Amino acid sequence: MNLPPLVQAFVLHFGEMGSRWGINRTVGQIYALLYVSPAPLNADQIVEALGVSRSNVSMGLRELQGWNLAVPKHVPDDRRDHFTTPGDVWEILRVLAEERKKREVDPTLSVLRELLMQAPASEAERHAQARMAEMHGLIEQLTNWYEDVKKLETERLAQLLALGSRVARLVEATDKVVSLGRRKKKE
Amino acid sequence: MNLPPLVQAFVLHFGEMGSRWGINRTVGQIYALLYVSPAPLNADQIVEALGVSRSNVSMGLRELQGWNLAVPKHVPDDRRDHFTTPGDVWEILRVLAEERKKREVDPTLSVLRELLMQAPASEAERHAQARMAEMHGLIEQLTNWYEDVKKLETERLAQLLALGSRVARLVEATDKVVSLGRRKKKE
DNA sequence: CCGTGATTTCAGTAATTCCTGAAAATTCAG
DNA sequence: CTGAATTTTCAGGAATTACTGAAATCACGG
Structure with missing residues (x-):
């Protein structure tokens, strides 16, 4: 490997990091590079x-x-395939979230749904199912929220992030309004 | 393995899934179990x-x-250690988010910071640094948001999730108010 | 078609990670 | 202390995953 030191450090770090995710060292390094x-790179340059x-x-x-993290980019007058990453970091974030959800969450969700359909045959199974239902509920809430949020344009998303903890107050305010509307059911 | 079918299916699924995360099959299965x-289980039961x-x-x-996903639970009159998972699924979510951040995000953030401190020695390095800065900025925004949100009590967090896409409108509204306050700087 | 260059496949090997059984260490009652 | 019960460590083998080079396939200009 013969790269400018800064680039090399970055590439090596992603290689290491790759292992902590599911991807292997080489894939991490290619991505970082x-x-x-x-400019887009062809395979031989990599x-x-x-x-x-x-x-x-x-x-x-x-x-x-497969992860949509490298996209082929045609370079005129060159038969070889060249590759880039999605340019905008927000775009990368979206892609990553989407792919991880697809691979790590959706399968679990579908297994849970299936298991919850079955009739429990014992007390142990009834309890297990109750726990699975809890997990299923949480995951579903999270994915629903994610489905909503991912529709936001980048700018709005950034605003949402920037809001940070102030979202809390916003939610509290909303809560109060709703509570009043309901004539203070609780509290 | 001799477990009620429902439990077994759940455990096996988590074993498989484990590989897609960093954890190995056995760890995934133990957790699921x-x-x-x-009730809490001791090692031999597992x-x-x-x-x-x-x-x-x-x-x-x-x-x-190490992940804080199994906690020892002392059972009276029994020398053996027994283990449970954190009971509340929200608690589990918090733990998971915290640990993944610690292992997968923080190291990258610190490497990026370090690399951004160095003076670029070439045009290539200048460009690489600019890209790293983009990535760093995004990650920092995300973690700041996360730090804020994780302080919310579970109930508020649930509300925030339930709000879903309506957050968008809320943000838009906020945006407008701010814009007016600033005498419509943009738009 | 043919030939050249580019890419992919794949079988074999290297590297890594996982799992086990045996031994060592720890804990605690008597 | 001693010894039984329990847990942990660890070297080595099993299983899995990553990587390579050679050969096959593909794409396209002539």
Whole structure:
């Protein structure tokens, strides 16, 4: 690997980090490299930059494409495929959230739904199902919220983030209004 | 493994899922088992339920404790350690978010900060740093928001979730008020 | 079609991670 | 203390995952 020190440090860090996620070192490094690269890179350039085998890069790129984290970019007068990452970091965030949800949350949700349909055959199963229902409920709330929020344009999303803790007060205020409307059912 | 079918399906699913996260199959299974168990379990009960070695359970439990996802629970008149998961699913969510942030986000944030301090030695490095700055900015915004939100009590958090897309309107409204206050700087 | 360059596949190997059983350490009652 | 019960450690083997080089496939200009 022969890269400017700053870039190299970044790439190596993503390689390490990759292991803490599901992705392997090479995939992490490829992503990092594409992310900081000023122009799209072809596979051979990646090979040279990272010092891994051509086939490894091929597989890594394929995986990144599966995650929508690397997109092929056609360069005129060049037969080779070139790749970039989605340019806008917000876009990357969206892609990541979406993919992780798809891979890590949705399958669980569907298993839970299925298990909750079955009739419990014992006290142990009744209890287990109750716990599963709790988990299912929480995950569903979270994903519903996510589905809503992901529709927001980036600008609104940024505002929402910027609001931070003030959201709390906003929610409290809303709560009060609602409570009053309901004639202070609780509290 | 000899468990009620419902429980077994749940446990096996978490075992599979474990691999998609960083955790291994056994750890995922132990967690799932503790989660649906009506009472705290000791290591030998887990061994019997899952059909894995005693030492494997020991290591798994240790890892779960590191994640704060298994907590020892003393059972009177029994020398053996018993374990449960944090009971409230919201609590579990908090723990998970906190731990994942600590392991997956904070290290990256600190590397980015470090790299951004260095003076770029070339045009390539200047560009790379600009990209890193973008990423750093986004992550910082997200973690700030998270730090704020995690302070909310569970009830408020639930309200916030329930609000869902309506948050968008709330934010828009806030935006307008602010804009008016600023004499419609933009738009 | 053919040939050239680019990419992908895949079988084999390297590296890593997981799991086990045996041994060591710890804990605590007597 | 001693010894039984329990837990932890750890070296080595099993299983999984990552990586490579060679060969196959693909894409396209001529």
